[in-house]
Amino acid sequence: MTGSFFSIEWGYCVEKKGESLPLVEQVHGNEILQLDKPRPLKDSAAVVPQADGVIAQYSKAQVHVYTADCLPILFFTEEPDGPIAAIHAGWKGVRKGIVQKAYQELSGFKNLHVLIGPAIGSCCFAVREDFIHEWEEANLSPHNFLTRKNNRDYFNLLSYVTQEALAALPQSQIHLDWFRCTVCSHPSLPSFRRNKSANPRIRTWIRKTT
Ligand SMILES: [Zn+2]
Structure with a gap:
């Protein structure tokens, strides 16, 4: 799947681990790496910074994240020299505020757009009480976003x-047309919950062509 807007292109594909190089080591946190030039590709795995998002602002920038049920979220602006960003947002990262952090860091740019890719849907995301307690402890209310069926x-x-x-x-x-449930999308999309594995996974990317 791909899309474009002037000099911005984006897409996602299914990949095995090792087919592309990670820009960050994703840890379900809320750190976002800022790049003003390409990261050297010779970096060994040991020096890949721990973060769950990348904001890049330079000519021909390209960033990506990996997911297998978490939300891949892409950002771009209508400014020709504006940044692009890719965020890995599972429920843990969302609870820790990574998405709001991305909006804060990109708030100075004109006409920010956000695209949300495939992830686990509410049809398949059964959660336990400890999940709900964790949100409440963070002073967030998950209740408007919970549906009860079959006692779950x-x-x-x-x-x-x-x-x-x-x-x-x-x-x-806000562009949601790419969203579909990874668990239900068998066999076209991988799902950690369905496969009990994050390999293969979805690589969601965005790049500037100029
Ligand atoms: Zn589903």
Whole structure:
């Protein structure tokens, strides 16, 4: 799947580990790496910084993240020299505020757009009580995003993140048409919950062509 907007292109594909180099070591946290020039590709795994997002602002920048149920979130602006960003946002990163942090760091740029890719849907994201307690302990209310069926609670991560987007951006700049449930999309998409493995995984990328 690919898309474009003037000099910005984006897409996602299914990849085995090792087919591309990670820009960051994803740890389900809220750190976002800022790049103003390409990161040297000779870096060994030992020096890949721990972070769950990358913001890049330079000519022909290209960034990506890996997911296998978490949300891949891409950002771009309508400014020709503006930044692009890719965020890995599972429920842990979202609870730690990584998405809001991305909006803060990109807030100075004109007409920010956000794209949300495939991830576990509310149809398949059954959660336990300890999940709900963790959100409450962080003073966040997950209850509007929970649905109860067959005595289990199902969490709608997409709705939660869309609410965060609507607080920062007009609806016309929030692009959800790529979203579909990874667990339900067998065999076209991998899912950690379905496969009990993050290999292969989805690589979601965005780049500037100028
Ligand atoms: Zn599903």
